[in-house]
Amino acid sequence: MSDHYFTARPSATSAPRQVRLALRDVQVGLTTDAGVFSPTAVDAGTLVLLESVPPPPATGDLLDLGCGYGPITITLARRAPGATVWGVDVNERARELARVNAANAGCDGVRIEAPDDVPDDVRFAAIWSNPPIKVGKATLHGMLQRWLPRLAPGGVAHLVVQRHLGADSLQRWLESEGFPTERLASRKGYRILAVRTEDTT
Template structure:
């Protein structure tokens, strides 16, 4: 795939651009760059997630897993101004742009960090993600098993995954791991999955 968007330090020469995120309740102009996920437009999966997901909790800690330049995290922050939103990614170029985009949107309730910068004891009332499927199944499973156990008991994760990239098998796998998972939306070959916290007595 050449210069992966999930590289820590992308090798692609910088060439900044802008994209517009237009939803029923907000309009954000976001700065993007080469070497990150979907720099030329807001990814259709991200847009479908943001169009269909229920409102985020009004308070608490919320997480965007694999935040890129910030469209999901910034939407969470705008929709829940009293919440503390965290955007996590491995791509430092994307994180730097996400910070710029939060400042441009005048959103001060969101932080963009590397995973190790989040307190190990932090728990999340919501996790929204367009997960990096192309890192491979094993790495994706490891990623989800790192973060989904950090949902609060009443927390929900919402993931958007293309059908042809394994959304149905991922749903089965999540259920097998003890995370009750259901499909809440299906549009343009994308599935939006709602994942509940693992409860006592479920398989690990």
């Protein structure tokens, strides 16, 4: 696999820069770098997600799956300061940026980890994600099969996916895997999918 933002150790020469996350309730500067996802601006899909989903639970463990340099993590932490927010990414450079950005934003209760470093017993009250569609279906499906079952009872995962990159087929696949899924919103070519674990009660 060539060097992409989903590479564990990007080989791209470091080129730090500043971007701005500008939401109604969150205004913060973020440091980005080469070798991470959307280094020149906060991704449009991420903005659609953050502008469209309901507020996160006020307490509990919350997950930003594929956190990159941290815009979703920081928004979760700002909107739910009483929660523990886990930012998870395979990319070491992205994780370090997310740590720095969360600290600079004054976000307490944030933990940035590699996937294997999240304790197995943690269950999430909510998952927010702009998942890495370009890793390929097999890897993407494996990632979702790993993390979606870790939703706590009553928890919801909100995913943003470009329509032309397979949002509708992903929704069908999630349904076939036993994850009840609804389209919460459709804006600017993106779908927001709300996913729940199968009710086994």
